[in-house]
Amino acid sequence: MSTLTAPPTQQQIKRFEQIRSQTESICAPLEPEDTVVQPMVDVSPPKWHMAHSTWFFEQFVLQPYLKGYQVFHPSYAFLFNSYYNTVGNRVQRAERSTLTRPPLRDVYAYRRHVNEHIGELLTKANEETLAELMPILELGLQHEQQHQELLVTDIKYILSTNPLLPAYYTQNPSSSPALEAATFLEVPGGVYTIGHTGDGFCFDNELGVHEVLLNDFSVMNRLVTNGEYLAFMQAGGYDDFRFWLDEGLALVRSNNLKAPLYWLEQDGEWMVFTMHGLEPLELNKPVTHISFYEAQAYASWAGKRLLTEFEWEAAAQVYPPATGNFQESGLFEPTAAQPGTGMQQLYGDNWEWTYSAYHPYPGFSTAPGALGEYNGKFMINQMVLRGGSCATPASHIRTTYRNFFHPDKRWQYTGIRLAE
């Protein structure tokens, strides 16, 4: 994590409170029972997310820096540690659904308890202490934002497994405008600087700034749509081995996959489970909830290819960010691109699969201690995704941000942008 000069305290407290309360807003529509289940191993119970992101502040900020701080409950460190081996034993990921206790109301009390003590700490800490703790507090907030995104996708998955298919919110967005054919925008070859260089926050995996040599390429001006993906399906794409990586094909066959996650065929019509319930497939919206394998097979069928993460970052340098559809819209679903030929949807809507493995940049090194476990140990078997999604907070994303998932995962908002 890059170092930070301590920002003025009041503003920081306000930012802290705002991010923390956003987590609770996301959970507000849930029943207590929704917050405890884990229908697949990748999903964590919402109650766990809320407690774990709180534990982070207790463990790494309050305990070291607030003199005399008493932990809220002696067992919570064990219950709500996620993957930090350095700080002790932890509940195995696949057993998180056994945590029916503490009940939800205790987790809310835990959040209040920690929030109040963070407020106390920020008010009375001296400058030296603040200088030391503010980067950790910032990391805690970035971490909370990451869990906000996971909360959204995990809630969607939890609701989708219920035979009643309950909606998270009821209002149905207006339908999408007609859409033009995609265009391809040129990015000139040459040497590009990759990685985070500014003063603001970044994760350690964005460091090891280095230069890469790229050839000329061009990039699609928007995301691939449901309609375009449906054409691939209707052309027999899922059955034609020529378009698939071998392990992708095996996955498709052994799971009998025929469509993106959350697509349901009813009486010959494609329906989609969304955060506002089951709706007919809208052709102009970006296709989402697909695996890397599906993205790659689509690209192969279309006679194009996916970008590398370096190409994506170069394209983002050449075509600076416009506004995007982020968590703040409250839609929690990607929306259709606007008419026009300019670069669109580079940020927000969908994470974009790249054909780059999630590996360390040259010169990458992990931080000492528990916070060093944040990213480095996951640098195998995962693919990089870029640009954020409709579940990402707008303040959380940036050009150099590297998200990563295994190529078979589909429960995140993941989509396709093509290159040629």
Added chain:
Amino acid sequence: MSTLTAPPTQQQIKRFEQIRSQTESICAPLEPEDTVVQPMVDVSPPKWHMAHSTWFFEQFVLQPYLKGYQVFHPSYAFLFNSYYNTVGNRVQRAERSTLTRPPLRDVYAYRRHVNEHIGELLTKANEETLAELMPILELGLQHEQQHQELLVTDIKYILSTNPLLPAYYTQNPSSSPALEAATFLEVPGGVYTIGHTGDGFCFDNELGVHEVLLNDFSVMNRLVTNGEYLAFMQAGGYDDFRFWLDEGLALVRSNNLKAPLYWLEQDGEWMVFTMHGLEPLELNKPVTHISFYEAQAYASWAGKRLLTEFEWEAAAQVYPPATGNFQESGLFEPTAAQPGTGMQQLYGDNWEWTYSAYHPYPGFSTAPGALGEYNGKFMINQMVLRGGSCATPASHIRTTYRNFFHPDKRWQYTGIRLAE
């Protein structure tokens, strides 16, 4: 199920209400989150038990007999059917934990709704209708009592998987008196009549009354205790293949079993998780939560054997029932035998594993329709248990009652009585 002459309505309504409210009493100490999880496939979420036993009355009593009855919710038949193929699709057993909705409060409303309409039906039905529906209502109540027992054992299992080891109730029973060595009581050989012959309720698996020829045998006057079982463990019983059935040994080895379920070794001392929390092992209490394999291995080590279900029933004819420790005690744990040499604990405390497969009696036939699926289709690979447990309602058990579980199951209150 045997036919029943219709009892006076008022008494029946009271009995209905009392059994139904007992289910709710069992669930009263739970948090909503406790009622939705399924930490292993044999366990069902408590919320599901409450809804399923209610659905039974709606499906088999209200819909056929209460004119104009509207189901509480059109999806509940799908959600809360357990295994009746005849009445339609059902949620797979292993997916019951996906049912975060309907929330617990809706399930309580469902129970009230059905209770009120049963009351209405019983009040206004004519004699002919009553004669027809009363046996089904009785089956529904027996069914509810079976689920009460499962509720108790499932709740215990759910709490045990939580790292906090929360207690279901807090008061700790007084400790057990000293205990004399067991004696063996004789049962003379001869022809015994097996199966249910009287007027009262019984399940179809108790019918097919028939005679069996038995040799002389004698039977232990109480259940095997924790102390006696501990001696088997300390003699290396779990490591000595000579005492084990081959599949039992494989299970013990692959799961690294060393003790009954819920026993925990802490600093060289055996502790036991109970419904009132973790407590030191009490040597005089009956050993419980063991598999058939463990019961059989213990018997083999002790130079004795288990009874067959026919021997058990004959012994119960020769030594008529005394009082027992049933669900009504509210203890939900077996208690120590009283001093003395008479027959004890034949009913209540622990289900007793017999060395009899759960097969049809001669002349067994299933009822037509959905209720015929009640018992017959489970007549393979399971062993018969007799006598009820501390989780069984006193009014639910009888001499001819045949319970059945797979020989590896341990989460019921199951124990050992020896024969020689």
Added chain:
Amino acid sequence: MSTLTAPPTQQQIKRFEQIRSQTESICAPLEPEDTVVQPMVDVSPPKWHMAHSTWFFEQFVLQPYLKGYQVFHPSYAFLFNSYYNTVGNRVQRAERSTLTRPPLRDVYAYRRHVNEHIGELLTKANEETLAELMPILELGLQHEQQHQELLVTDIKYILSTNPLLPAYYTQNPSSSPALEAATFLEVPGGVYTIGHTGDGFCFDNELGVHEVLLNDFSVMNRLVTNGEYLAFMQAGGYDDFRFWLDEGLALVRSNNLKAPLYWLEQDGEWMVFTMHGLEPLELNKPVTHISFYEAQAYASWAGKRLLTEFEWEAAAQVYPPATGNFQESGLFEPTAAQPGTGMQQLYGDNWEWTYSAYHPYPGFSTAPGALGEYNGKFMINQMVLRGGSCATPASHIRTTYRNFFHPDKRWQYTGIRLAE
């Protein structure tokens, strides 16, 4: 095992040689490569069968009784012990296919070595020693005959998994005569003596002779045919849950079973893989290679039931054995019943599934030492089969013989006889 008075040595040597060489005759048509594979865990490599049955004589006869005997190879006891925990570690069943060495020719040398030393021992042992070892030798021969049957069924399975569907022998038996409808023969109720009472050899599981009380019943005069079973299939039997035990139905669904093992549908015609290759289904031959679940479902669909093992044994007492189609015919496939209404196929052709669990008879006790592991430890979760099959040596079967398999197994020659 019952004790035996020592038979005259020459006759015994001849019997020993004849049974031992029959094992080699069964393996004669195999390639070395056929003898090493294990396409499913129930199947053992033929090479292993040949070595294991030889090891039995080395371990239990030569080592204790032939002074100065040197084992053929110091590792063979480890390699070829099957399930005798008493005599040391053993290769796990699922890893038997790793035994590419010793090669087949070494196993033949091992057999010769042991045969010669058995000959030497029988020739020079004194009467006292003979009296002691002859029962063990006899057990070894019975054991070898059991493995001959397994050899036949395992070879059939191995050949069936090869895409070339190679035939074990090439000549095709003549087709079957027309067949009359089955009749049901009466067996009067009363007390029957069950278990082995004579002087000849029997296994320990046939002892604990006891009396059982049976009701009147009647029994089908022949086995159920392919044609009759096909009618069940064509009536939708595999899809109709009403006929199935619940675990049988789950098996049928999860494995997508539609027919007996070895039936293949080709262009709308049913073909069957047999020991003489793929042939069209012959309707008059007995249906074979079915699980207990399929047998029970068929009986349920036909409005009949299976016999218990006690009923089977009583019927065999009332209707004494005729000749049957055994291993000696060399056909290794069941043949059609002859026209007529008398009792047929009670012995040979197919093992007949009974609705009796494989449990100890009253008074059953295991022999001390390793030979005590022969039968008793398998007395759980298996069903009894009676009467022998076309792979059973004629001299191996008897009225009281109890074979046993798990209810899902299909690779033995197993069929159906109905009762009513």
Added chain:
Amino acid sequence: MSTLTAPPTQQQIKRFEQIRSQTESICAPLEPEDTVVQPMVDVSPPKWHMAHSTWFFEQFVLQPYLKGYQVFHPSYAFLFNSYYNTVGNRVQRAERSTLTRPPLRDVYAYRRHVNEHIGELLTKANEETLAELMPILELGLQHEQQHQELLVTDIKYILSTNPLLPAYYTQNPSSSPALEAATFLEVPGGVYTIGHTGDGFCFDNELGVHEVLLNDFSVMNRLVTNGEYLAFMQAGGYDDFRFWLDEGLALVRSNNLKAPLYWLEQDGEWMVFTMHGLEPLELNKPVTHISFYEAQAYASWAGKRLLTEFEWEAAAQVYPPATGNFQESGLFEPTAAQPGTGMQQLYGDNWEWTYSAYHPYPGFSTAPGALGEYNGKFMINQMVLRGGSCATPASHIRTTYRNFFHPDKRWQYTGIRLAE
């Protein structure tokens, strides 16, 4: 595959014969039974390798180019196709051990049949045909050499699973000389050209020649030794999460890994199973048969890192190849480095894990038709290895050669070279 000018026919025939007969030499010490088993899914039966590499010539050379050619057996295309979806159905990889037929002698006959017809084709084909088929023939030979390497590693694995631990050859190489500490050799940063540029044969995955920008780095002058790896083990390396990628740690824990594959601890001494049997660990030999996870953890413990594949290729350009220990040595085990500080073991001995995912080079495209399935479809979840091993034919390796395996695989000859 790059195009080739047709070489003189006689020389080509000789080369064809020499490579083909080398395959048979590798299999000469095997028993027929050794050639049919598949003790884990990654391993193929040697008989299958011999037939599959032959099928390649029949399918892609003889059938299209030799007029009137009759296939040796109509089923072999089905049996011995490996992964070419384009040319039809194929036996699943995990079922290759069911192929007990055709027997080994038929496979040898198949090889002779195809060899003779290739000879005939090469002798009588005109120049135009030769120009077309020679690149395919070359690909077939390269393919055969790849299977030779797999044959060696699969044979080693098959022998290692046999409890007798049989040796492949019996002579024991002389022990290794003392070894100096490793040095690190500098490679200057700058732009390097990556990928195959010359006239000779290469695989399609080496094309898409492109330039990469590298920083300065230095590279270890030899492979990491057993002794150095043992120090990592003795320092608790397998138990210390700080050194491991998270998925590597999970693998180590769930499989209880403590050492490289083939290391066995006997009475406190480390022994190693080799192609000449079990031998005491030699400290100066290169550590081999380790996963990428183990290589990366070792590097992390040593305070160094692995090279990327681009760095490896740059280092090989700067330090040109010396001789190496290849398949031709017949040792089939890595040997110790020679004293001295020059670059050693860059080729042969061990494949070297790089921290590069096996992805397409820029501009990579697959060939049309079945041969296009050769490499591209595996470009996910695998890591690149460079330099060849003691099982690689010397004529098969080159600077730009990209081998690839999943990061958990250990049965190839795989080792470690560090960078800093």
